[in-house]
Amino acid sequence: MSLTVSSLGGLTGAEAARLLDLHGPNLAPRARPASMLSRVVNQLRDPMILLLLGALVIVIALGDLSDGIIISAVIVLNTVIGVVQELRAATAIAALDRLSAPRATVLRDGVPVTVDGSEVVPGDVVRLEAGDVVPADGAVVEAAGLQIDEAAMTGESVPVGRGPGDDVQSGTVVVRGRALVTITRTGADSGLGRIAAALASTTNRATPLQQRLARLSRQLVVLTLALTAVVFVLGLLRGEDAADMLILAVSLAVAAIPESLPAVVSVSLAMGAYRMAQQHALVRWLPAVETLGSVSVLASDKTGTLTEGRMLLQHLWTPESSWEVSGHGYDAAGTVTLSDGAPDAPGSLDLLMRDLVLCNDAEVHGPEAGTWRVVGDPMEAALLIAALKRDPAALTASARWSRVEEITFDSSTQRMTTVHHDDGHHDDGRHDDGAWWTVCKGAPEAVLDLVGSRPGVDEARVVAERLARDGFRVLAFADALSTTRPASDRLEDGLALRGLVAISDPASPHAAGVVRACREAGIRTILITGDHPATARAIADQIGLLGPGVELVEGDLVAAGGHVDRVEQIGVYARTRPEQKVDIVAAWQRRGAVVAMTGDGVNDAPALRQADIGVAMGDRGTEVARQAADLVLADDDLRTVVTAVAEGRRIYANIRMFLRYGLSGGMAEILVILLAPFLGMVVPLAPGQILWINMLTHGVPGVAFGGEPLDPQDMARPSPSPERSVLGGELLGQILVAGSLITAISLAAGLLAPAGAVQTWVFLALGLAQLGVGLAIRSPRRGLALRSRSLEAALLLAALLQVAAVTWSPLQDLLGTTAVSWSEGGLLLGLAALPGLAVAGLRLLRRSRPGSGTSVPGAVEVPGAMIGS
Ligand SMILES: Nc1ncnc2c1ncn2[C@@H]1O[C@H](COP(=O)(O)OP(=O)(O)OP(=O)(O)O)[C@@H](O)[C@H]1O
Structure with a gap:
């Protein structure tokens, strides 16, 4: 306990505040945020946008101004949306960074308090124990068995011992022991600051899903270019007009590009992470x-x-007798009483109590409002609290035994040993060399093996086993008194069993x-x-x-x-x-x-x-x-893991839902353009029309897909691992089915169209059919919750814009569409509804099949209303 009753009081709150002003926060220098220009350039470098730029050059060269305007608008819009989304994602991630910032325990006004690592200032006295990351550079003032892993700084992963006077560097890890350290350098001046500055230029890498999607879009671009070339050459061979063929080729290229895909993914991930943070x-x-x-x-x-982690010592056992301890958690109230029928043996209880206090690194403060505030290991604190229940002066009474040596607790040996020295001043005024008191505590097997076959040991094994079966965590204590200081390498020799304690930690x-x-x-x-x-x-x-x-x-x-x-x-x-x-x-x-x-x-x-x-x-x-x-x-709270898993599944499911929607639409566009010439329609859609459809179908509902609630079915099983293909499972099949259906009705619309209105009919049918499929694949709703209706609202808005494109004359001029009559419109709407109805029907069929997961209970008990709607 020598470290806790240190003469070092640390800074006062006021001094710390002044020093924080003077030196600034203890933060590693951050990577400079990307400039707006570099963000824009980054967007334009995307292969899909490059393809669009190519298309723009071609349509302008052909004098097709309206398509040129639309392509330019899409490029600008995409870049703006991309940059905005990137900024939103960056803000969400920065917020996360702040939330998971490291912490440190510093002495302020003599009391250990936990502060944000960024608030540590030069001059602060920091308390370090196993598991801490050194928050800033400093010098060790006091140490007990301090071992530091400096791998973060030196790459050397064997822990090194550090003692008073030695330096410790920020970012290194305390693996054993304890220490008080005076901070010398913080922030950019500290060791970690220097490393961080060197690393500041490295950028964030894409996530596996983003990488795979990037690969997918590159493949789509290559495929498209190849198809485009084939269509172009075949058309020329058939004797079609070269300008027509060029426009067709450009249309094809434009159709295949899932422009909004990367943005939807990165925003889904970042916003998902942010939402998770709000749920702890x-x-x-x-x-x-x-x-x-x-x-x-x-x-x-x-x-x-x-378990609750609020431990309560409930039983004490020595070979002489046994006791019960009453109370709740860390409440101060409680008494130590003899067990029923046990003989009174106050002497053996006193010695066990002293061991509880001495071989202990925890601290308790208070009590405030009848409860102790605990610093350190909750189990050790429970020992102190039991000792205080027996004797409120237990801590002061033991203070004359100062700790002179120790073997810190180690999970592999499952015990710890401390050596204490009494200065030899007796209450009656006598004075001698003092005595050394060694205490070992740990798992019963570990301690009892150490004391060998001394009296009481066999009984202790039986008692320990019984207490453990009752759910208690049992610790054994052994100790030894000597008039000479024990040799450092033989601290655990000659120990005798003192007793057992049973600590409850309810589930x-x-x-x-x-x-x-x-x-x-x-x-x-x-x-x-x-x-x-x-x-x-x-x-x-x-x-x-x-x-x-x-x-x-x-x-x-x-x-x-x-x-x-x-x-x-x-x-x-x-x-x-x-x-x-x-x-x-x-x-x-x-x-x-x-x-x-x-x-x-x-x-x-x-x-x-x-x-x-x-x-x-x-x-x-x-x-x-x-x-x-x-x-x-x-x-x-472990329940939060379940919440996070549910959120993870929701994000993954929504990304896949968007892929299903976006790729089936894109596939239909390509197939329509490729197949239409064989049905006598040379250019079934103009590039501008395709872009308009893409903009409507992806842009508006794209973000709404990210906000879709979790389908209870998805809560019944883990999502496919992201290591596998994004299109894995049933997804590819579903895309092919929906894509073919949309293709079929769009071509049918083209065939039914009156002369001169082919493009308009195909345009209207194709766009509306995609929206219908979007409606069919969204996750099922329960009740009429308005919050979860944003996808429907987005789809409706897109549908209205699609209709405006053939009814409002400025848009008609821009897109080259013609008006449709009410009856024609009705026919097209009916046609366009078919793929969505078919997809919904297939889904109902699949869900009603036994073993498909419909019977899985939807009500998963997790905190927060993240699942379902
Ligand atoms: N501070 C300590 N001093 C002495 N012995 C201890 C101490 N802490 C734990 N032990 C003993 O070592 C055993 C293993 O403890 P350890 O902390 O390694 O378990 P753990 O894996 O963290 O347990 P859990 O899963 O319950 O968190 C304990 O059952 C106990 O007997």
């Missing part, structure tokens, strides 16, 4: 939004994730609901814990993780690779070490699972990175875990 799910990098929907396994840790009231919601959503939940198998089993039983055919195994089996062939049967892993989490995740991934995994410890970082979606708790997790995670739960 902070996505730390955009591709995670895509992957989230595909998660099929959720590997959760126990403490604080599936969170939401845990069972999360497991159920995940199951309904096609996600398998597994529990990975460092705790005793009996404790793990008790919790797993309560939350419905274990059932017939589901096994609980221990970490040793994982170490031996025994889990690999039977991961599907294993529901709970107990006594696992952090490094084994990586093996468990990898075994699932080899089976094709997409794994989300929670973790909070410093050792969890590798597993968080290995998982497809690493999940960290925003409040409770260590800084390292947060920085290694893809998803940070700002409310520390």
Whole structure:
């Protein structure tokens, strides 16, 4: 405890504020935001836009002014929309960045407080412990077993020991021990600042989905150019007019371009991430939004994730007697009383209590309003609170034992040991050399093996096993008194059993609901814990993780690779070490699972990175875990993972819905142009008309598709992995069906058209049919919720504009259309409705087929009203 009662009081709040003004915030220099010009140029460099520019040159050369105007308008509009969307996405991402900013614990006015990493100033005293990221450069003032991983700065991944006087650099990670550090340099002056400045020029990479879509559009462009050339040459060979053929070729090129595709995707992702943030799910990098929907396994840790994490010490046991502790959570109220029929043994209780206080790194402050405020490990705090219930002066009474040495807690040894020295001043005035008191606490197996076969040990094993079966986390304590200082390499020699404590950490009231919601959503939940198998089993039983055919195994089996062939049967892993989490995740991934995994410890970082979606708790997790995670739960609530998964699925489904809509329309346009000449229609659509259709059908409803609610069917199973083709599954087939239907009715319209009105009829039928298909593929609605009607509104607006194009004379002139009569209009409308009706009919048929997922319960219990509408 020497570090917590340090003479270092840190800065006062006022000094810190002044220094913050003077030195500026502790932020790494950011990449300069792209200039407007570079954003515009970026848009124009898009291959699709280049193709349009080519088309523009050709139509102008041919003297086709109205088509030229439309093409120019589309280029300008596309660029403006692209830039605006990019800016919106950038703003959303910047907001996310701010939300997931690192934090630091500094001493202000002598009290440890958690502040934003950016508020750390030179002169601040920062408290570091395992799992912290050093927030700025500083010098170590006090340290206990401090080990720092400097890989971020030096690339050297073996942790190095650091002691008083040594420097620590910002961005490095505390893997063990604790320290107080005085900050010397912050922000751009610090080590990380220098690295960040060097990296500031690197730009954000596209997400996998964006990359695949970019590839898809490049392929479309190449395909189009090839088709265009073929059509052009064939037409010339047939003896058609060269200018006509050129216009046809340009039309074809224009038709095939899904202009709005990249914008729809990037905006869907960024806005989705922003919406998730509002629901407390902070996505730390955009591709995670895509992957989230595909998660099929959720590997959760126990403490604080599936349990409440508010621990309460309830039983104490020594070989002499046993006691019960009453109270709730961190409430100050509670008493320590002898168990029924147990003999009174105050001496043994006193010594156990002293061990609880001494071998402990937590702090409690208060109580305020009857409750302690806890700093540090909640389990250790529970020990302090129990000691205070017995003796309100317990902490001061133990203060004369100053800690002189320690072996910090390590998940792999599952114990910690501290050595304390008493200065030799006795209450009666005597004085001697003092005494050394060594305390070891940890998992019962770890501690009891250490003390060997001394009296009480066998009974302790039995008691520990019984308490663990009741769901308690059990810790064993052993200690030793000596008149000489124990040798550093033999601290744990000669320890004798002191006793056991049982700590309850009840299952969170939401845990069972999360497991159920995940199951309904096609996600398998597994529990990975460092705790005793009996404790793990008790919790797993309560939350419905274990059932017939589901096994609980221990970490040793994982170490031996025994889990690999039977991961599907294993529901709970107990006594696992952090490094084994990586093996468990990898075994699932080899089976094709997409794994989300929670973790909070410093050792969890590798597993968080290995998982497809690493999940960290925003409040409770260590800084390292947060920085290694893809998803940070700002409310520390596991239910938020389910919300985020639902949002991920919604985004993915909507992108695919838009692809289905956009690509089937594009396909129809190409087929109509390619096939029409064989039916005697040389140029069935002018380039301007095609662009008009594209602008209407994609532009207006495009954004609305991104806002579509989640189809309850999609909540029943993970989305296809984004690693697979975007067009995978049924999507390609659906595009072909809808595209062919639209083609058929458009060609029919052309054939039915009176002489001179072919283009108008094809134009009207093709545009309206696409909108009809859009209406048919949108996600099903429940009730009449107005909020979710934006797609219908967008489609209606587009339909009205399409009609205006053949009825309003300025647009008629621009697009080269002619008026249609009411009866002709009715006929065309009926024709245009057919593809949409057919698509809707096919969908009804598919949904009513048994096993198609209709029977899946739509009501998934997740917070927030994100699912459904
Ligand atoms: N501060 C500590 N001092 C001594 N022993 C501890 C301490 N913390 C945990 N232990 C022991 O080590 C075991 C493993 O703890 P660890 O923190 O590695 O588990 P974990 O995987 O984080 O557990 P969970 O999944 O419940 O979060 C615990 O069951 C406990 O017996």
